[in-house]
Amino acid sequence: MPPFDGFQDFVRVDVPLAPQVWFRVGGPARFFARPRSLDELLALLDRARQESLAFKILGGGSNVLVRDEGVDALVIQLESPFFSDVSIDDNVIKVGTAVPLTALISQTARAGLAGLEILTGIPGTVGGALRGNAGSRQGSIGQYVRRATVLDASNEVHVRERDDITFADRSSNLDEPVLLSAEFELTHEDPESVVRRMRRIWIIKKENQPYGHQSSGCIFKNPAPDVSAGALVDQAGLKGTRCGGAEVSDRHGNFIVAHPGAKAADVLRLIDQIQQRVWQQFGYELELQIQVW
Known part of the structure:
Protein backbone atom coordinates (compact mmCIF):
# COMPACT_ATOMS: atom_id res chain seq x y z
CA MET A 1 0.00 0.00 0.00
CA PHE A 82 -6.19 28.23 7.37
CA PHE A 83 -2.46 28.87 7.80
CA SER A 84 -2.45 32.40 6.37
CA ASP A 85 -5.17 34.20 8.31
CA VAL A 86 -4.42 37.73 9.60
CA SER A 87 -6.43 39.58 12.25
CA ILE A 88 -5.81 42.92 13.96
CA ASP A 89 -7.13 43.88 17.40
CA ASP A 90 -5.99 47.37 18.41
CA ASN A 91 -2.17 47.15 18.33
CA VAL A 92 -2.00 43.33 18.39
CA ILE A 93 -1.86 41.36 15.16
CA LYS A 94 -2.32 37.59 14.94
CA VAL A 95 -0.97 35.95 11.82
CA GLY A 96 -0.57 32.47 10.37
CA THR A 97 3.00 31.42 9.68
CA ALA A 98 2.35 30.86 5.96
CA VAL A 99 1.82 34.59 5.41
CA PRO A 100 4.62 36.18 3.34
CA LEU A 101 6.60 38.58 5.50
CA THR A 102 6.26 41.32 2.90
CA ALA A 103 2.45 41.02 3.00
CA LEU A 104 2.41 41.25 6.79
CA ILE A 105 4.61 44.35 6.78
CA SER A 106 2.41 46.07 4.20
CA GLN A 107 -0.79 45.25 6.08
CA THR A 108 0.51 46.49 9.44
CA ALA A 109 1.85 49.68 7.86
CA ARG A 110 -1.50 50.45 6.22
CA ALA A 111 -3.19 49.84 9.59
CA GLY A 112 -0.93 52.44 11.24
CA LEU A 113 1.06 49.90 13.24
CA ALA A 114 4.80 50.52 13.44
CA GLY A 115 7.67 48.14 14.12
CA LEU A 116 7.78 45.45 11.45
CA GLU A 117 8.71 47.93 8.70
CA ILE A 118 12.35 47.47 9.78
CA LEU A 119 12.10 44.04 8.11
CA THR A 120 11.22 45.51 4.69
CA GLY A 121 13.01 43.66 1.90
CA ILE A 122 13.51 40.43 3.86
CA PRO A 123 12.02 37.53 1.89
CA GLY A 124 10.19 34.45 3.11
CA THR A 125 7.23 33.70 5.34
CA VAL A 126 6.40 34.64 8.91
CA GLY A 127 7.26 31.12 10.05
CA GLY A 128 10.75 31.22 8.60
CA ALA A 129 11.29 34.74 9.93
CA LEU A 130 10.32 33.63 13.44
CA ARG A 131 12.48 30.51 13.45
CA GLY A 132 15.51 32.45 12.22
CA ASN A 133 14.72 35.73 14.03
CA ALA A 134 14.92 37.66 10.76
CA GLY A 135 16.18 41.18 11.10
CA SER A 136 18.33 44.06 10.00
CA ARG A 137 20.57 46.62 11.63
CA GLN A 138 17.43 48.36 12.91
CA GLY A 139 16.20 45.31 14.85
CA SER A 140 14.63 41.88 14.46
CA ILE A 141 11.21 40.26 14.42
CA GLY A 142 11.63 38.68 17.84
CA GLN A 143 11.33 41.96 19.73
CA TYR A 144 7.68 42.29 18.66
CA VAL A 145 6.48 38.75 19.44
CA ARG A 146 3.87 38.25 22.19
CA ARG A 147 3.34 34.53 21.76
CA ALA A 148 3.57 31.73 19.21
CA THR A 149 1.37 28.70 18.60
CA VAL A 150 3.36 25.58 17.74
CA LEU A 151 2.94 21.89 17.01
CA ASP A 152 5.37 19.73 18.98
CA ALA A 153 6.92 16.37 18.12
CA SER A 154 3.92 14.57 19.65
CA ASN A 155 1.46 16.47 17.43
CA GLU A 156 0.26 18.50 20.42
CA VAL A 157 -0.63 22.16 19.92
CA HIS A 158 1.00 24.52 22.43
CA VAL A 159 1.00 28.28 22.95
CA ARG A 160 4.45 29.57 23.87
CA GLU A 161 4.41 32.89 25.68
CA ARG A 162 7.07 35.55 25.12
CA ASP A 163 8.88 34.73 28.38
CA ASP A 164 9.38 31.18 27.10
CA ILE A 165 10.85 32.23 23.75
CA THR A 166 14.49 33.16 23.28
CA PHE A 167 15.60 35.17 20.28
CA ALA A 168 19.26 35.59 19.38
CA ASP A 169 21.20 36.75 16.33
CA ARG A 170 19.38 35.03 13.40
CA SER A 171 18.15 32.24 15.66
CA SER A 172 15.48 31.35 18.21
CA ASN A 173 14.48 28.46 20.43
CA LEU A 174 11.31 27.97 18.39
CA ASP A 175 12.52 24.54 17.39
CA GLU A 176 9.20 22.66 17.32
CA PRO A 177 8.55 20.75 14.08
CA VAL A 178 5.78 23.13 12.96
CA LEU A 179 5.07 26.78 13.77
CA LEU A 180 1.38 27.55 13.25
CA SER A 181 0.78 31.21 14.14
CA ALA A 182 2.12 34.15 16.11
CA GLU A 183 0.95 37.34 17.77
CA PHE A 184 2.85 40.61 17.50
CA GLU A 185 2.47 43.72 19.63
CA LEU A 186 3.17 46.88 17.64
CA THR A 187 2.89 50.64 18.15
CA HIS A 188 0.24 52.98 16.76
CA GLU A 189 1.65 55.56 14.36
CA ASP A 190 0.54 57.60 11.36
CA PRO A 191 0.35 55.17 8.41
CA GLU A 192 2.05 57.60 6.03
CA SER A 193 5.09 57.84 8.32
CA VAL A 194 5.40 54.05 8.52
CA VAL A 195 5.06 53.67 4.75
CA ARG A 196 7.72 56.34 4.16
CA ARG A 197 10.16 54.38 6.33
CA MET A 198 9.32 51.23 4.40
CA ARG A 199 10.10 52.95 1.12
CA ARG A 200 13.43 54.32 2.37
CA ILE A 201 14.54 50.90 3.60
CA TRP A 202 13.42 49.25 0.35
CA ILE A 203 15.34 51.74 -1.81
CA ILE A 204 18.55 51.16 0.14
CA LYS A 205 18.23 47.38 0.01
CA LYS A 206 17.37 47.35 -3.68
CA GLU A 207 20.54 49.31 -4.42
CA ASN A 208 22.77 46.96 -2.45
CA GLN A 209 21.31 43.48 -2.80
CA PRO A 210 20.26 41.25 -5.69
CA TYR A 211 16.50 40.78 -5.80
CA GLY A 212 14.25 38.38 -7.61
CA HIS A 213 14.48 34.67 -8.12
CA GLN A 214 17.68 32.78 -9.02
CA SER A 215 19.07 34.06 -5.70
CA SER A 216 18.11 33.53 -2.05
CA GLY A 217 18.36 35.31 1.25
CA CYS A 218 21.78 35.75 2.87
CA ILE A 219 23.93 32.63 2.52
CA PHE A 220 25.97 32.97 5.72
CA LYS A 221 25.36 34.15 9.26
CA ASN A 222 27.49 37.05 10.43
CA PRO A 223 30.28 35.45 12.51
CA ALA A 224 29.97 38.18 15.16
CA PRO A 225 27.66 41.16 15.80
CA ASP A 226 30.31 43.54 14.50
CA VAL A 227 31.65 41.28 11.73
CA SER A 228 29.73 41.09 8.46
CA ALA A 229 29.88 37.88 6.42
CA GLY A 230 29.30 39.90 3.25
CA ALA A 231 32.19 42.23 4.07
CA LEU A 232 34.52 39.26 4.63
CA VAL A 233 33.57 37.76 1.28
CA ASP A 234 34.14 41.14 -0.36
CA GLN A 235 37.52 41.65 1.35
CA ALA A 236 38.55 38.17 0.24
CA GLY A 237 38.08 39.33 -3.35
CA LEU A 238 35.33 36.83 -4.07
CA LYS A 239 32.63 39.05 -5.58
CA GLY A 240 31.89 37.82 -9.09
CA THR A 241 33.56 34.43 -8.49
CA ARG A 242 31.80 31.63 -10.37
CA CYS A 243 31.47 27.87 -10.05
CA GLY A 244 29.57 26.58 -13.04
CA GLY A 245 26.32 28.52 -13.13
CA ALA A 246 26.61 29.89 -9.58
CA GLU A 247 28.14 33.32 -8.96
CA VAL A 248 28.85 35.47 -5.91
CA SER A 249 26.75 38.60 -6.42
CA ASP A 250 28.66 41.68 -7.49
CA ARG A 251 26.24 43.75 -5.37
CA HIS A 252 26.66 41.99 -2.04
CA GLY A 253 29.12 39.30 -1.03
CA ASN A 254 26.62 37.38 1.08
CA PHE A 255 24.39 36.51 -1.88
CA ILE A 256 24.85 33.85 -4.54
CA VAL A 257 23.07 34.05 -7.89
CA ALA A 258 22.17 30.84 -9.71
CA HIS A 259 22.20 31.62 -13.43
CA PRO A 260 20.01 29.68 -15.90
CA GLY A 261 21.36 26.15 -16.21
CA ALA A 262 23.00 26.20 -12.78
CA LYS A 263 22.95 23.12 -10.58
CA ALA A 264 22.67 22.90 -6.82
CA ALA A 265 26.11 21.30 -6.90
CA ASP A 266 27.50 24.52 -8.40
CA VAL A 267 26.11 26.54 -5.48
CA LEU A 268 27.50 24.04 -2.95
CA ARG A 269 30.96 24.13 -4.53
CA LEU A 270 30.93 27.92 -4.47
CA ILE A 271 29.85 27.93 -0.81
CA ASP A 272 32.73 25.60 0.03
CA GLN A 273 35.19 27.81 -1.84
CA ILE A 274 33.99 30.92 0.00
CA GLN A 275 34.23 29.22 3.39
CA GLN A 276 37.75 27.99 2.70
CA ARG A 277 39.00 31.36 1.45
CA VAL A 278 37.50 33.35 4.35
CA TRP A 279 38.94 30.88 6.87
CA GLN A 280 42.39 31.01 5.26
CA GLN A 281 42.51 34.81 5.05
CA PHE A 282 40.64 35.92 8.18
CA GLY A 283 40.25 32.91 10.47
CA TYR A 284 36.45 33.02 10.51
CA GLU A 285 34.34 29.89 9.96
CA LEU A 286 31.29 31.05 8.04
CA GLU A 287 28.16 29.21 9.16
CA LEU A 288 25.31 28.70 6.71
CA GLN A 289 22.16 30.75 7.20
CA ILE A 290 20.32 28.91 4.42
CA GLN A 291 19.13 25.32 4.78
CA VAL A 292 20.51 22.64 2.48
CA TRP A 293 18.04 19.83 1.81
Whole structure:
Protein backbone atom coordinates (compact mmCIF):
# COMPACT_ATOMS: atom_id res chain seq x y z
CA MET A 1 0.00 0.00 0.00
CA PRO A 2 1.42 3.44 -0.90
CA PRO A 3 2.50 5.46 2.19
CA PHE A 4 -0.19 8.11 1.64
CA ASP A 5 -3.04 5.98 0.37
CA GLY A 6 -6.20 7.93 1.18
CA PHE A 7 -4.44 11.30 1.01
CA GLN A 8 -4.35 11.57 -2.79
CA ASP A 9 -6.44 14.73 -2.88
CA PHE A 10 -3.63 16.79 -1.36
CA VAL A 11 -0.46 14.64 -1.48
CA ARG A 12 1.52 14.33 -4.72
CA VAL A 13 4.50 12.16 -5.66
CA ASP A 14 7.87 13.20 -7.15
CA VAL A 15 7.10 16.92 -7.26
CA PRO A 16 9.85 19.21 -8.63
CA LEU A 17 11.01 21.61 -5.91
CA ALA A 18 13.04 23.98 -8.08
CA PRO A 19 9.95 26.09 -8.94
CA GLN A 20 9.17 26.36 -5.22
CA VAL A 21 12.54 27.80 -4.10
CA TRP A 22 14.22 31.06 -4.96
CA PHE A 23 17.38 29.48 -6.34
CA ARG A 24 15.27 27.64 -8.97
CA VAL A 25 17.57 24.62 -8.72
CA GLY A 26 17.35 21.17 -7.16
CA GLY A 27 15.53 17.89 -7.56
CA PRO A 28 12.07 16.65 -6.59
CA ALA A 29 10.37 15.85 -3.29
CA ARG A 30 9.43 12.20 -2.92
CA PHE A 31 6.09 13.42 -1.52
CA PHE A 32 4.66 16.95 -1.50
CA ALA A 33 1.56 18.11 0.35
CA ARG A 34 -0.45 21.26 0.97
CA PRO A 35 -2.80 20.43 3.86
CA ARG A 36 -5.91 22.59 3.99
CA SER A 37 -6.58 22.47 7.73
CA LEU A 38 -4.98 21.60 11.04
CA ASP A 39 -6.79 18.24 11.02
CA GLU A 40 -5.32 17.38 7.62
CA LEU A 41 -1.87 18.42 8.80
CA LEU A 42 -2.14 16.25 11.94
CA ALA A 43 -3.34 13.24 9.95
CA LEU A 44 -0.51 13.74 7.46
CA LEU A 45 2.14 13.89 10.18
CA ASP A 46 0.70 10.84 11.92
CA ARG A 47 0.92 8.85 8.69
CA ALA A 48 4.48 10.05 8.04
CA ARG A 49 5.55 8.86 11.48
CA GLN A 50 3.82 5.50 10.97
CA GLU A 51 5.79 5.10 7.74
CA SER A 52 9.05 6.32 9.39
CA LEU A 53 9.19 9.02 6.74
CA ALA A 54 10.94 12.30 7.48
CA PHE A 55 9.11 15.54 6.76
CA LYS A 56 10.18 19.10 6.07
CA ILE A 57 8.22 22.35 6.14
CA LEU A 58 8.66 24.60 3.10
CA GLY A 59 7.73 28.25 3.42
CA GLY A 60 8.54 30.82 0.76
CA GLY A 61 11.65 28.94 -0.35
CA SER A 62 13.96 31.95 0.06
CA ASN A 63 16.36 30.23 2.47
CA VAL A 64 16.42 26.70 1.03
CA LEU A 65 18.86 25.05 -1.36
CA VAL A 66 17.59 21.69 -2.62
CA ARG A 67 20.27 19.23 -3.70
CA ASP A 68 20.16 17.99 -7.29
CA GLU A 69 19.08 14.50 -6.22
CA GLY A 70 16.04 15.93 -4.46
CA VAL A 71 14.54 15.19 -1.04
CA ASP A 72 13.64 11.67 0.13
CA ALA A 73 10.96 12.99 2.47
CA LEU A 74 7.49 14.46 2.73
CA VAL A 75 7.69 18.19 1.99
CA ILE A 76 4.78 20.16 3.46
CA GLN A 77 3.82 23.66 2.41
CA LEU A 78 1.40 25.54 4.66
CA GLU A 79 -0.25 28.00 2.35
CA SER A 80 -3.99 27.41 2.55
CA PRO A 81 -6.23 30.11 4.06
CA PHE A 82 -6.19 28.23 7.37
CA PHE A 83 -2.46 28.87 7.80
CA SER A 84 -2.45 32.40 6.37
CA ASP A 85 -5.17 34.20 8.31
CA VAL A 86 -4.42 37.73 9.60
CA SER A 87 -6.43 39.58 12.25
CA ILE A 88 -5.81 42.92 13.96
CA ASP A 89 -7.13 43.88 17.40
CA ASP A 90 -5.99 47.37 18.41
CA ASN A 91 -2.17 47.15 18.33
CA VAL A 92 -2.00 43.33 18.39
CA ILE A 93 -1.86 41.36 15.16
CA LYS A 94 -2.32 37.59 14.94
CA VAL A 95 -0.97 35.95 11.82
CA GLY A 96 -0.57 32.47 10.37
CA THR A 97 3.00 31.42 9.68
CA ALA A 98 2.35 30.86 5.96
CA VAL A 99 1.82 34.59 5.41
CA PRO A 100 4.62 36.18 3.34
CA LEU A 101 6.60 38.58 5.50
CA THR A 102 6.26 41.32 2.90
CA ALA A 103 2.45 41.02 3.00
CA LEU A 104 2.41 41.25 6.79
CA ILE A 105 4.61 44.35 6.78
CA SER A 106 2.41 46.07 4.20
CA GLN A 107 -0.79 45.25 6.08
CA THR A 108 0.51 46.49 9.44
CA ALA A 109 1.85 49.68 7.86
CA ARG A 110 -1.50 50.45 6.22
CA ALA A 111 -3.19 49.84 9.59
CA GLY A 112 -0.93 52.44 11.24
CA LEU A 113 1.06 49.90 13.24
CA ALA A 114 4.80 50.52 13.44
CA GLY A 115 7.67 48.14 14.12
CA LEU A 116 7.78 45.45 11.45
CA GLU A 117 8.71 47.93 8.70
CA ILE A 118 12.35 47.47 9.78
CA LEU A 119 12.10 44.04 8.11
CA THR A 120 11.22 45.51 4.69
CA GLY A 121 13.01 43.66 1.90
CA ILE A 122 13.51 40.43 3.86
CA PRO A 123 12.02 37.53 1.89
CA GLY A 124 10.19 34.45 3.11
CA THR A 125 7.23 33.70 5.34
CA VAL A 126 6.40 34.64 8.91
CA GLY A 127 7.26 31.12 10.05
CA GLY A 128 10.75 31.22 8.60
CA ALA A 129 11.29 34.74 9.93
CA LEU A 130 10.32 33.63 13.44
CA ARG A 131 12.48 30.51 13.45
CA GLY A 132 15.51 32.45 12.22
CA ASN A 133 14.72 35.73 14.03
CA ALA A 134 14.92 37.66 10.76
CA GLY A 135 16.18 41.18 11.10
CA SER A 136 18.33 44.06 10.00
CA ARG A 137 20.57 46.62 11.63
CA GLN A 138 17.43 48.36 12.91
CA GLY A 139 16.20 45.31 14.85
CA SER A 140 14.63 41.88 14.46
CA ILE A 141 11.21 40.26 14.42
CA GLY A 142 11.63 38.68 17.84
CA GLN A 143 11.33 41.96 19.73
CA TYR A 144 7.68 42.29 18.66
CA VAL A 145 6.48 38.75 19.44
CA ARG A 146 3.87 38.25 22.19
CA ARG A 147 3.34 34.53 21.76
CA ALA A 148 3.57 31.73 19.21
CA THR A 149 1.37 28.70 18.60
CA VAL A 150 3.36 25.58 17.74
CA LEU A 151 2.94 21.89 17.01
CA ASP A 152 5.37 19.73 18.98
CA ALA A 153 6.92 16.37 18.12
CA SER A 154 3.92 14.57 19.65
CA ASN A 155 1.46 16.47 17.43
CA GLU A 156 0.26 18.50 20.42
CA VAL A 157 -0.63 22.16 19.92
CA HIS A 158 1.00 24.52 22.43
CA VAL A 159 1.00 28.28 22.95
CA ARG A 160 4.45 29.57 23.87
CA GLU A 161 4.41 32.89 25.68
CA ARG A 162 7.07 35.55 25.12
CA ASP A 163 8.88 34.73 28.38
CA ASP A 164 9.38 31.18 27.10
CA ILE A 165 10.85 32.23 23.75
CA THR A 166 14.49 33.16 23.28
CA PHE A 167 15.60 35.17 20.28
CA ALA A 168 19.26 35.59 19.38
CA ASP A 169 21.20 36.75 16.33
CA ARG A 170 19.38 35.03 13.40
CA SER A 171 18.15 32.24 15.66
CA SER A 172 15.48 31.35 18.21
CA ASN A 173 14.48 28.46 20.43
CA LEU A 174 11.31 27.97 18.39
CA ASP A 175 12.52 24.54 17.39
CA GLU A 176 9.20 22.66 17.32
CA PRO A 177 8.55 20.75 14.08
CA VAL A 178 5.78 23.13 12.96
CA LEU A 179 5.07 26.78 13.77
CA LEU A 180 1.38 27.55 13.25
CA SER A 181 0.78 31.21 14.14
CA ALA A 182 2.12 34.15 16.11
CA GLU A 183 0.95 37.34 17.77
CA PHE A 184 2.85 40.61 17.50
CA GLU A 185 2.47 43.72 19.63
CA LEU A 186 3.17 46.88 17.64
CA THR A 187 2.89 50.64 18.15
CA HIS A 188 0.24 52.98 16.76
CA GLU A 189 1.65 55.56 14.36
CA ASP A 190 0.54 57.60 11.36
CA PRO A 191 0.35 55.17 8.41
CA GLU A 192 2.05 57.60 6.03
CA SER A 193 5.09 57.84 8.32
CA VAL A 194 5.40 54.05 8.52
CA VAL A 195 5.06 53.67 4.75
CA ARG A 196 7.72 56.34 4.16
CA ARG A 197 10.16 54.38 6.33
CA MET A 198 9.32 51.23 4.40
CA ARG A 199 10.10 52.95 1.12
CA ARG A 200 13.43 54.32 2.37
CA ILE A 201 14.54 50.90 3.60
CA TRP A 202 13.42 49.25 0.35
CA ILE A 203 15.34 51.74 -1.81
CA ILE A 204 18.55 51.16 0.14
CA LYS A 205 18.23 47.38 0.01
CA LYS A 206 17.37 47.35 -3.68
CA GLU A 207 20.54 49.31 -4.42
CA ASN A 208 22.77 46.96 -2.45
CA GLN A 209 21.31 43.48 -2.80
CA PRO A 210 20.26 41.25 -5.69
CA TYR A 211 16.50 40.78 -5.80
CA GLY A 212 14.25 38.38 -7.61
CA HIS A 213 14.48 34.67 -8.12
CA GLN A 214 17.68 32.78 -9.02
CA SER A 215 19.07 34.06 -5.70
CA SER A 216 18.11 33.53 -2.05
CA GLY A 217 18.36 35.31 1.25
CA CYS A 218 21.78 35.75 2.87
CA ILE A 219 23.93 32.63 2.52
CA PHE A 220 25.97 32.97 5.72
CA LYS A 221 25.36 34.15 9.26
CA ASN A 222 27.49 37.05 10.43
CA PRO A 223 30.28 35.45 12.51
CA ALA A 224 29.97 38.18 15.16
CA PRO A 225 27.66 41.16 15.80
CA ASP A 226 30.31 43.54 14.50
CA VAL A 227 31.65 41.28 11.73
CA SER A 228 29.73 41.09 8.46
CA ALA A 229 29.88 37.88 6.42
CA GLY A 230 29.30 39.90 3.25
CA ALA A 231 32.19 42.23 4.07
CA LEU A 232 34.52 39.26 4.63
CA VAL A 233 33.57 37.76 1.28
CA ASP A 234 34.14 41.14 -0.36
CA GLN A 235 37.52 41.65 1.35
CA ALA A 236 38.55 38.17 0.24
CA GLY A 237 38.08 39.33 -3.35
CA LEU A 238 35.33 36.83 -4.07
CA LYS A 239 32.63 39.05 -5.58
CA GLY A 240 31.89 37.82 -9.09
CA THR A 241 33.56 34.43 -8.49
CA ARG A 242 31.80 31.63 -10.37
CA CYS A 243 31.47 27.87 -10.05
CA GLY A 244 29.57 26.58 -13.04
CA GLY A 245 26.32 28.52 -13.13
CA ALA A 246 26.61 29.89 -9.58
CA GLU A 247 28.14 33.32 -8.96
CA VAL A 248 28.85 35.47 -5.91
CA SER A 249 26.75 38.60 -6.42
CA ASP A 250 28.66 41.68 -7.49
CA ARG A 251 26.24 43.75 -5.37
CA HIS A 252 26.66 41.99 -2.04
CA GLY A 253 29.12 39.30 -1.03
CA ASN A 254 26.62 37.38 1.08
CA PHE A 255 24.39 36.51 -1.88
CA ILE A 256 24.85 33.85 -4.54
CA VAL A 257 23.07 34.05 -7.89
CA ALA A 258 22.17 30.84 -9.71
CA HIS A 259 22.20 31.62 -13.43
CA PRO A 260 20.01 29.68 -15.90
CA GLY A 261 21.36 26.15 -16.21
CA ALA A 262 23.00 26.20 -12.78
CA LYS A 263 22.95 23.12 -10.58
CA ALA A 264 22.67 22.90 -6.82
CA ALA A 265 26.11 21.30 -6.90
CA ASP A 266 27.50 24.52 -8.40
CA VAL A 267 26.11 26.54 -5.48
CA LEU A 268 27.50 24.04 -2.95
CA ARG A 269 30.96 24.13 -4.53
CA LEU A 270 30.93 27.92 -4.47
CA ILE A 271 29.85 27.93 -0.81
CA ASP A 272 32.73 25.60 0.03
CA GLN A 273 35.19 27.81 -1.84
CA ILE A 274 33.99 30.92 0.00
CA GLN A 275 34.23 29.22 3.39
CA GLN A 276 37.75 27.99 2.70
CA ARG A 277 39.00 31.36 1.45
CA VAL A 278 37.50 33.35 4.35
CA TRP A 279 38.94 30.88 6.87
CA GLN A 280 42.39 31.01 5.26
CA GLN A 281 42.51 34.81 5.05
CA PHE A 282 40.64 35.92 8.18
CA GLY A 283 40.25 32.91 10.47
CA TYR A 284 36.45 33.02 10.51
CA GLU A 285 34.34 29.89 9.96
CA LEU A 286 31.29 31.05 8.04
CA GLU A 287 28.16 29.21 9.16
CA LEU A 288 25.31 28.70 6.71
CA GLN A 289 22.16 30.75 7.20
CA ILE A 290 20.32 28.91 4.42
CA GLN A 291 19.13 25.32 4.78
CA VAL A 292 20.51 22.64 2.48
CA TRP A 293 18.04 19.83 1.81
